[in-house]
Amino acid sequence: ETGVTQTPRHLVMGMTNKKSLKCEQHLGHNAMYWYKQSAKKPLELMFVYSLEERVENNSVPSRFSPECPNSSHLFLHLHTLQPEDSALYLCASSQEGTAIYGYTFGSGTRLTVV
Amino acid sequence: GDSVTQMEGPVTLSEEAFLTINCTYTATGYPSLFWYVQYPGEGLQLLLKATKADDKGSNKGFEATYRKETTSFHLEKGSVQVSDSAVYFCALSGGYQKVTFGIGTKLQVIP
Numbered sequence: 472e473t474g475v476t477q478t479p480r481h482l483v484m485g486m487t488n489k490k491s492l493k494c495e496q497h498l499g500h501n502a503m504y505w506y507k508q509s510a511k512k513p514l515e516l517m518f519v520y521s522l523e524e525r526v527e528n529n530s531v532p533s534r535f536s537p538e539c540p541n542s543s544h545l546f547l548h549l550h551t552l553q554p555e556d557s558a559l560y561l562c563a564s565s566q567e568g569t570a571i572y573g574y575t576f577g578s579g580t581r582l583t584v585v
Numbered sequence: 586g587d588s589v590t591q592m593e594g595p596v597t598l599s600e601e602a603f604l605t606i607n608c609t610y611t612a613t614g615y616p617s618l619f620w621y622v623q624y625p626g627e628g629l630q631l632l633l634k635a636t637k638a639d640d641k642g643s644n645k646g647f648e649a650t651y652r653k654e655t656t657s658f659h660l661e662k663g664s665v666q667v668s669d670s671a672v673y674f675c676a677l678s679g680g681y682q683k684v685t686f687g688i689g690t691k692l693q694v695i696p
Contacts, residue, residue: 475628511593514629514674514686561628572636573619574684576628 474498477562477577485585486552492580494545494562502567503545504574505537508559520545521567552584587612587679589687597693604662606690608649608675611656616677618642618651618658623672623689632660632673665694 475496484490496503505517519527520539534556536548545562559581563574591608598604610618617636621629633642638653647662658675675687 477628511688513589513688516684563629572617573621573631573634573678574629576621576630578626578628 475562475564475575475577477580479580480578481581483583483585484552489550492547492560494577496543496564498564498575500564500566501542502565503539504563505547506561506563508561554584557582557584587677587685589675589677589685591675591687591690593688593690595691595693597695598665600667600694600696601664604665606660606673608658608660608687609656610658610677612677612679614679616679619676620649620660621674621676629674667694667696670694
């Protein structure tokens, strides 16, 4: 399998649940990103991992917790979410320092919080 | 800070019509510029890019030219197809691993 794979594609969770989103890349990249895509808003960068270390956290609430166990895998752990967290969550990867040449995105996880 | 401005749309065109989606940007230095496309139910795909002034990016019949004097990177296609219906995002990369996206322009092509 090639590219960036995200699972699950769709997730419905209650506000008291705990769930995790998974992202896997098969491109040999060593930087990975989580973005949030909401209707009528620009993409919001949430987290950046470079060489498995978090290098950016854009004031994201603590109910979102990222984890990057190795350069190929990225997780987003979710707990006690709010309905306004419903959105499409996109994972992306790039070779470190080469974001100037663009990212490769996964297909996203459509999250609905009920 | 860096910013990207594009029309939200939707832009509705008949098949074989000419497409222009405007994009202007604000950035310090010399950013790289991109167009991404998002088909329904999918993530974003890199459509084309330009890394320096006067460069022209092109792919699948789409073109955009990096105009530093007007800080613009307008997307054009001479003859759109129904399969081009998607949301198009203009973006810039002004530095290390930082990409700024526009709000996205929805294109609807009708037969």
